[in-house]
Amino acid sequence: MNDEIPQVADPETGEIRILEDRCGTCVLNPDGKNADLRPGRLKQFVEDTRAADGHVVCHSTVPPAVPAGTPAAMCRGYVDAYGLPQAAQDAIRLGLGHLVEVPDPKATRA
Numbered sequence: 001m002n003d004e005i006p007q008v009a010d011p012e013t014g015e016i017r018i019l020e021d022r023c024g025t026c027v028l029n030p031d032g033k034n035a036d037l038r039p040g041r042l043k044q045f046v047e048d049t050r051a052a053d054g055h056v057v058c059h060s061t062v063p064p065a066v067p068a069g070t071p072a073a074m075c076r077g078y079v080d081a082y083g084l085p086q087a088a089q090d091a092i093r094l095g096l097g098h099l100v101e102v103p104d105p106k107a108t109r110a
Helices: 041-051 076-082 086-093
Strands: 015-019 098-102
Touching (some): 015 086, 041 076, 086 098
16 A cells, blocks of 8 residues: 655645645535545544644545546645645745646546
8 A cells, every 4th residue: 555645746846736626526525425434534534634734635636546647736625624734825925835726637537
């Protein structure tokens, strides 16, 4: 199992990628049309991520959903609900990074 967290930022270009819209199966979709998680998993997942001032990588931007080498992006649903992580805010404020909204690669594949 590969436990490496896909990178959503490119230190050379300063791009901090975020999905332009919430993907169709976002676990944070308020419409309820989201991926199934076991009971309590979403609550724990959000609590753990917020406690670490982390971010969520959108599952639509990582293998096996997309081919290897596809750039990963932050989950739009998570950022909309809880904001950008402090590291991203700091990078933007310091002029070291900038947000780049990317389309859902699963929705744009032919």
